[in-house]
Amino acid sequence: MRKRRGLTITAWLLGTLGLVLLVGSVVFSVASYSTATVSSDSMAPTYTIGQRIVYERVGGDDVRRGDVVLYMAPERYQFNESVMQRVIAVGGDHVSCCTGLGTPRERITVDGRPLDEPYVKDGVADGMHRPYDVTVPDGRLFLLGDHRVNARDSRFFTWDHGGTVPATAVRGRVIDDYTVPVLLGVAALLGLLLALAGLGFGIAAWAVRRRVTPPLPPWPVQA
Incomplete structure (x- = not known):
């Protein structure tokens, strides 16, 4: 349970940061x-x-x-x-x-x-x-x-x-001087990598959840 929670939190943090960085740098580049x-x-x-x-x-x-x-x-x-x-x-x-x-x-x-x-x-x-x-x-x-x-x-x-x-x-x-456009490109690439990493951690959290859920018995169970 603790491992799954850690993976989920990491996925949300990396995914959110990556998307913000990716979208923000792309929008700023196109606008500027x-x-x-x-x-x-x-x-x-x-x-x-x-x-x-x-x-x-x-x-x-x-x-x-x-x-x-x-x-x-x-x-x-x-x-x-x-x-x-x-x-x-x-x-x-x-x-x-x-x-x-x-x-x-x-x-x-x-x-x-x-x-x-x-x-x-x-x-x-x-x-x-x-x-x-x-x-x-x-x-x-x-x-x-x-x-x-x-x-x-x-x-x-x-x-x-x-x-x-x-x-x-x-x-x-x-x-x-292309310093700023290059930095924006690097930021967009970094954002994409972070978003993909967040997706990877999200998949890992889902896999862990699937493994720890006990299977239902093949026979009826009375409460």
């Missing part, structure tokens, strides 16, 4: 992260065509300069898919192009300070010869692709709020 495939080279060389990326589901208010984000702008691009570009300036920033235009020292400036952009392809900060001088309205973002020669970004829509995009259009921020 997703994946996408790069479909153009506008963000090369940082991200290339066919590359699978992981992005964190955050709003535009949570992104900062330098973040690579996915956003929706169907009125500009005539499709309902996400566009991936880098945040160059946020609400209140003054962004302009360019110092040293057409030279190896070509730089975009934000609030008068030249940006150091090691991520741009071939070191070209502009490449399209589209000078701009924009003060980003509050609640909006100025976005550029890393492949400045082949990116249809904020530079092409200066007639619309200086080419800026509303922060509410942001669907997520691309991440390069």
Whole structure:
């Protein structure tokens, strides 16, 4: 009896803990992260065509300069898919192009300070010869692709709020550090193993109960 009770308690504890851990990590992962495939080279060389990326589901208010984000702008691009570009300036920033235009020292400036952009392809900060001088309205973002020669970004829509995009259009921020998603995956696996262990202990408790129950005699018994 004592052995059966111990097995039953262990089964309930492990099973419950495992299910909570499994369901919780899966729900959190689905709610917080997703994946996408790069479909153009506008963000090369940082991200290339066919590359699978992981992005964190955050709003535009949570992104900062330098973040690579996915956003929706169907009125500009005539499709309902996400566009991936880098945040160059946020609400209140003054962004302009360019110092040293057409030279190896070509730089975009934000609030008068030249940006150091090691991520741009071939070191070209502009490449399209589209000078701009924009003060980003509050609640909006100025976005550029890393492949400045082949990116249809904020530079092409200066007639619309200086080419800026509303922060509410942001669907997520691309991440390069997979520590949290990996930990969530480990937690889900651990939860599954604990749930299976709980099931195993439950089966063991049932087997013990079956063994200790005395069989009924094959003849009638009078009280």
